[in-house]
Amino acid sequence: MNTVTRPRILVVGAGFAGVGCVRRLERRLSPNEADVTLVTPSAYQLYLPLLPQVASGVLTPQSIAVSLRRSRRYRTRIIPGGAIGVDLKAKVCVVRTVTDRIVEESYDYIVMAPGSVTRTFDIPGLTDHAFGMKTLAEAAYIRDHVITQLDLADASEDPAERAARLQFVVVGGGYAGTETAACLQRLTHAAVKRYPRLDPSLIKWHLIDIAPKLMPELGDKLGRAAQEVLTRRGIEISLGVSIAKAGPEEVTFTDGRVVPTHTLIWTAGVVASPLMATLGAETVKGRLAVTPEMCLPGYDGVFALGDSAAVPDLAKDDGAVCPPTAQHAMRQGRRVAENVIATLRGEPMRPYEHRDLGLVVDLGGTDAVSKPLGVELHGLPAQVVARGYHLGALRTNVAKTRVATNWLLNAIAGDDFVRTGFQARKPAKLKDFEYTDAYMTPEQVREHVERGAGAGTGQP
Numbered sequence: 457m458n459t460v461t462r463p464r465i466l467v468v469g470a471g472f473a474g475v476g477c478v479r480r481l482e483r484r485l486s487p488n489e490a491d492v493t494l495v496t497p498s499a500y501q502l503y504l505p506l507l508p509q510v511a512s513g514v515l516t517p518q519s520i521a522v523s524l525r526r527s528r529r530y531r532t533r534i535i536p537g538g539a540i541g542v543d544l545k546a547k548v549c550v551v552r553t554v555t556d557r558i559v560e561e562s563y564d565y566i567v568m569a570p571g572s573v574t575r576t577f578d579i580p581g582l583t584d585h586a587f588g589m590k591t592l593a594e595a596a597y598i599r600d601h602v603i604t605q606l607d608l609a610d611a612s613e614d615p616a617e618r619a620a621r622l623q624f625v626v627v628g629g630g631y632a633g634t635e636t637a638a639c640l641q642r643l644t645h646a647a648v649k650r651y652p653r654l655d656p657s658l659i660k661w662h663l664i665d666i667a668p669k670l671m672p673e674l675g676d677k678l679g680r681a682a683q684e685v686l687t688r689r690g691i692e693i694s695l696g697v698s699i700a701k702a703g704p705e706e707v708t709f710t711d712g713r714v715v716p717t718h719t720l721i722w723t724a725g726v727v728a729s730p731l732m733a734t735l736g737a738e739t740v741k742g743r744l745a746v747t748p749e750m751c752l753p754g755y756d757g758v759f760a761l762g763d764s765a766a767v768p769d770l771a772k773d774d775g776a777v778c779p780p781t782a783q784h785a786m787r788q789g790r791r792v793a794e795n796v797i798a799t800l801r802g803e804p805m806r807p808y809e810h811r812d813l814g815l816v817v818d819l820g821g822t823d824a825v826s827k828p829l830g831v832e833l834h835g836l837p838a839q840v841v842a843r844g845y846h847l848g849a850l851r852t853n854v855a856k857t858r859v860a861t862n863w864l865l866n867a868i869a870g871d872d873f874v875r876t877g878f879q880a881r882k883p884a885k886l887k888d889f890e891y892t893d894a895y896m897t898p899e900q901v902r903e904h905v906e907r908g909a910g911a912g913t914g915q916p
Contacts (some may be wrong), residue, residue, distance in 0.1 A: 460488065462488065462490055462491045463488070463489075463490040463491070463564045463565060463759055463800060463820070464491050464493065464495050464562065464563045464564045464565070464566045465481065465490050465492045465493070465495075465563065465564070465567070465730060465796060466495065466549055466561055466563035466565070466566045466661065467481075467492065467493070467494045467495070467496070467540075467566075467567045468495045468539045468542075468549065468566065468568045468569060468570050468731070469496060469499070469568070469569035469570040469571050469729075469762070470494060470496035470499075470500070470501055470524060470765075471501065471502070471504075471569060471571040471762060471763075471785060472501070472504075472762065472782045472785035472786045472789065473569035473571070473761045473762030473763075473785035473788055473789040473792075474494065474496070474567070474569035474571075474762070474789065475501040475524065475788020475789065475792070475851070476785070476786045476787075476788070476790050477569065477789040477790070477792050477793045477796075478492060478494055478524075478532050478793075479527065479529075479763075479789075479791075479793075479851075480789065480793030481793045481796065481797070482527065482529040482530065482532060482533075483795065484530060484733070484794070484797050485800075485839045486798060487531065488699060488727050489800065491533070491799060492532045492533070493532065493533045493534075493535060493561065493563075494524070494532050494533070494534050494535070495534075495537060495538065495539050495549065495561070495704070496524075496534065496535075496536070496537075496538075497536060497537060497554055498521075498536075498540050499524045499525060499534050500521040500523045500524060501521075501524060501851060501856070502520060502521055502591070502592055503522065503846075503849070503850060504782065504830050505594040505782060505784040505846060505849075506520045506591075506593045506636070506846060506859070507520070507589055507590075507592070507594075507632075508589070508595070508632070508635040508636045508639040508640070508818075508886045509639055509818070509820075510592065510595040510596065510599070511589065511596075511598045511599050511602075511636065511639060511640060512599065512639035512640050512642060512643040512820070513599055513643060513866075513873070514589055514639065514820070514862065514863065514866045514868075515859060515862045515863075516858070517592050517595070517596050517906075518838060518850050518858065519760075519855065519858035519859050519862050520592070520828065520850075520852050520855070520859065521592055521604065521854045522852055522854075523654070523852075523854065526852055527853065530791055534695075534716070535553065535554060535559075536554045537553035537554055537557075537563065537635045537916040538551065538552055538570075538894070539570060539731055540552045540553055540558075540731070540734070540894055540896050541731070541895065541896035541898075541900065541901035541904070542566065542568070542731070542734055542736040542901065543756060543902055543905045544735060544736075544737070544752075544755050545778075545902050546694065546902075546903045546905050547562060547563055547564065547566070547688065548563075549559050549561045549562075549563060549566065549612075549810075550562070550775065550895060550905070551811075551863045552899055555755070558889040558904070559656045560736045560904075560905065561905065562841060563757075564655075564757055564760075565697050565757040565759070565796055565799070565800075566757065566759070566779075567759045567760075567761070567767070567792055567793075567796065567860060568731070568744070568759065568764065568777045569730055569733075569761050569764065569765075569785070569789065569792075570729035570731045570732075570762075570763040570764050571761070571762060571763050571764060572726035572728055572729060572763035572764065572780055573590070573726065573727060573728075573729060573730065574588045574590050574722065574723075574725075574727075574886060575643060575724060575725040575726050575727040576642075576722070577724075577872075579698075579700070579701060579702065580701040580702070580703035581703055582699065582700050582702050582722065582886070583732040583885065584702070584885060585626075585702040585703060585704055585720055585854055585885060586702055586721065586722040586885060586886050587601065587719070587720065587721045587722065587884070587885060587886065588721075588722055588886045588889055588890060589632055589636050589721060589722075589723050590726070590886075590890065591889055591890075592886075592887070594799075594884075594889050596876070597884045598640075598721065598908070599643075600875045600876055601719065601884075602624070602640055602643060602644065602874045603643075603647065603873050603874075604875060605622065605624075605718055605719060606621075606622075606644065606647055606648065606651055606654070607655060607872075607875070608621050609621040609622050609651075609658075609765075610651045610653050610654055610704050615732070615832060616714075616716070617771070618658065619658055619716065620706070620716035620717055620718060621662045621717075621718055622654070622658045622659045622660065622662070623659075623661075623662070623715055623719070624640065624641075624659075624661050624662065624664045624714060624717060624719040624721070625661075625664065625707050625715060625719065625720050625721065625722060626640075626662065626663050626664070626716050626721045626889070627664055627665070627698065627699055627720070627721070627722050627723065627724050628665055628671075628722065628724040628725065628793045629663060629664070629665030629667055629670045629671060629693075629695065630665075630671060630722035630723070630724075630725065631671060631815075632723040633663060633665065633721075633723035633724070634663065634671055634682060634686070634817060634819070634821065635817060636721060636723055636793065637661055637663040637686065637691055638685070638686060638689075638691070638819040638820050638823070639818075639819075639820045640721075640755050641661045641686075641689055641690070641691055641883040642689075642820045642891060643871070643873075644661075644869060645659070645689070645871040646870065647871070650873060652890075659690075659749065660690075660692065661690070661691045661692065662691070662692050662693075662694065662697065662715060663686065663692070663693045664693075664694040664695075664697045664699075664709065665694075665695055665697070665724070666695075666696060666697065666698040666710075666724075667695060668694075668695055668696055668768070669695065670682055670683045670693065670695065671817065672716050672818070673815060674815060674825060674827060675827070675828055675832070677828060677832055678825040678826075678832055678834060680820065681825050681834040682817060682825045682834075685819055685825075685834075686710060686819070686824045688841070691755070694709070694711070696813055697709050697710055697711050698710045698724075699720070699807055702720050703853045704718070705717070707716060709719050710894060713764075714880075722886060726763060726780060727741075727742050728741075728743045728744070728764040728765075729764045730895040731762075731764070731895060732744045732760075733763050733895070733897075733898075734750075734895055734896055734898055734901050735898065736833075737752060737754075737755075738753075738767035738897040739766070740777060741766070741781075743763070743764055743765055743766040743777070744760040744764060744766065745766050746759075746760050746761075746765050746766065746767055746768075746894075747768070747807075748767070748768045748770055748807030748808055748809075749767065749795055749806065749807050749808070750767055750791065750792050750795065750807040750808060751795070751805070751870050752780055757799065759792050759795065759796065761780065761788040761789065761792050761808075762780070762784075762785040762787070762788060763785065764790070765778035767784070767788060767808055767809075768807075769810075770807060770808070770809050771809065771810060771812070778808075778810075782849070783789040783812075783813060784810065787808070787810055788808055789807065791808045796864075804846070813828065813845075814826065814827045814829050814830065814831075815840065816825045816828070816838070816841060816842035816845050816846075817838075818839065818842045818843065818846075821839075822836045823835065823839065824836075824838040824839035825838050826840075826841045826842050826845075828841050828845075829837040843863065844860070845861060847859065847860060848890055864885065
């Protein structure tokens with residue numbers, strides 16, 4: 457079959473949803489049945505749930521960055537860049553490559569799984585002074601930054617500066633914020649033993665959230681158990697509180713408190729990728745409204761899933777949509793691939809249905825809370841379940857081995873608390889890692905496609 461006439465399947469995003477879809481397509485499609493192209497800035501799948509352990513040094517960055525090129529069935533063409541606009545009528549995706557070239561990629565079928573970005577609010581100084589925890593680079597940078605604060609505090613002769621550098625603020629009482637605060641507090645607690653000039657009592661961690669409960673999805677019992685673990689470690693938890701403004705050396709809480717600090721980590725939720733706004737289609741709180749088969753109504757060959765799609769949750773009767781979790785994204789990726797193949801072959805599509813496997817929260821060491829299949833656990837049994845789940849969810853045996861080995865080495869040998877100098881002396885806040893201003897408006901997409909800029913190249 458001539459390659460020019462093969463159906464072109466374009467997958468946007470290499471998160472759990474996008475990679476799950478690509479891998480199923482590679483397994484189920486014959487080599488001459490269709491051409492598969494993936495748009496992603498990096499040729500790896502990031503295992504997001506373990507980012508806090510990279511930030512704390514328990515895991516190396518490479519261990520949770522799973523290469524997309526290791527599969528024996530690998531034949532997908534990868535465009536290194538990000539989709540910044542889609543013209544659904546012309547069936548063209550506009551891509552900004554990692555070299556800042558703007559190219560167009562035509563498709564017959566498109567699977568949109570661009571994931572999410574950090575949710576921010578119009579808080580003075582937030583994007584200029586806060587760190588995020590959404591990318592591998594951010595996690596690696598935060599580790600360097602936290603160790604740098606210990607180094608600078610140890611060298612300082614100014615008591616006020618020393619105290620400010622040893623205070624850390626994490627905003628967000630969900631899974632990401634709770635695990636980040638827990639893991640980084642363990643990092644500073646262990647590291648301060650190498651700094652005899654520092655008083656350990658000066659190190660203070662604050663975890664704040666506007667919600668009245670910590671991780672409400674876990675239920676009252678496990679939420680309280682997690683809160684007790686963090687409080688026992690000395691983490692100050694403030695609920696019903698957020699940030700009023702952020703500066704380079706202090707943060708003001710909405711309850712009026714001013715905390716001198718050089719470290720503000722923002723993990724207060726996520727929102728759908730701005731790519732969804734370029735489509736001119738119906739959205740639900742920013743997520744693209746799709747059918748249970750994850751199709752976009754009114755457009756043939758358009759599928760959306762994961763954090764950026766409002767996929768109906770058929771397990772509930774109240775019109776709910778699936779939450780933006782890795783568990784749903786992985787399953788949706790496989791189902792979308794099956795539906796794309798069914799469409800190619802003229803077969804009926806199937807809706808996405810699921811059975812909830814539960815939740816796990818790793819608080820470091822032997823501390824964890826988990827709820828597998830509705831069974832509430834905490835302490836060591838919960839930690840065994842949490843780490844077992846993560847190992848099972850990692851896509852390759854190489855990744856599983858690396859993560860397990862890192863856990864074992866860290867438990868036996870600890871950490872050397874070495875700074876790598878990653879992006880030293882360069883800005884590395886929220887606005888520097890998430891390029892949310894790079895997307896086109898629907899009008900700009902149409903104008904660009906009509907001009908035919910880069911048409912027919914599809915090359916980075």
